[in-house]
Amino acid sequence: MMLVGSVRRIVAALMALLTMVVTTRAQDINDYPTSARVEYVFGCLKANGETRQAIAQCSCSIDVVASLLPYQRYITAETVLSMSQVRGDLGGPFRTSAQAANALNELRRAQAEAEVRCF
Numbered sequence: 001m002m003l004v005g006s007v008r009r010i011v012a013a014l015m016a017l018l019t020m021v022v023t024t025r026a027q028d029i030n031d032y033p034t035s036a037r038v039e040y041v042f043g044c045l046k047a048n049g050e051t052r053q054a055i056a057q058c059s060c061s062i063d064v065v066a067s068l069l070p071y072q073r074y075i076t077a078e079t080v081l082s083m084s085q086v087r088g089d090l091g092g093p094f095r096t097s098a099q100a101a102n103a104l105n106e107l108r109r110a111q112a113e114a115e116v117r118c119f
Helices: 002-029 034-048 052-068 071-083 092-096 098-118
Strands: none
Touching (some): 034 071, 052 098, 071 098, 092 098
């Protein structure tokens, strides 16, 4: 009888620990603010047609991107993408630096994975 009580306590402690780990991981995945997700989906809809199917695919796409790329790195890549389109000296570093290229490549890999999974 003593053994059964000990096993139950161990199982309960392991379940509590597992719940904390899953909750922490979910918060990591869902660190994108709603406004960032909406902006992504709007842009995706413009590129893929404004249909009900596109809404589902674009929503799936941002979920995949968010699961692969932390929000801070997403913001960095979006900033590089935006600034690289600025003409002249101001946009130059965003077009030519290795760090900018790495940020863009990371975003493009996440978007390619989202394309495979969602479209």
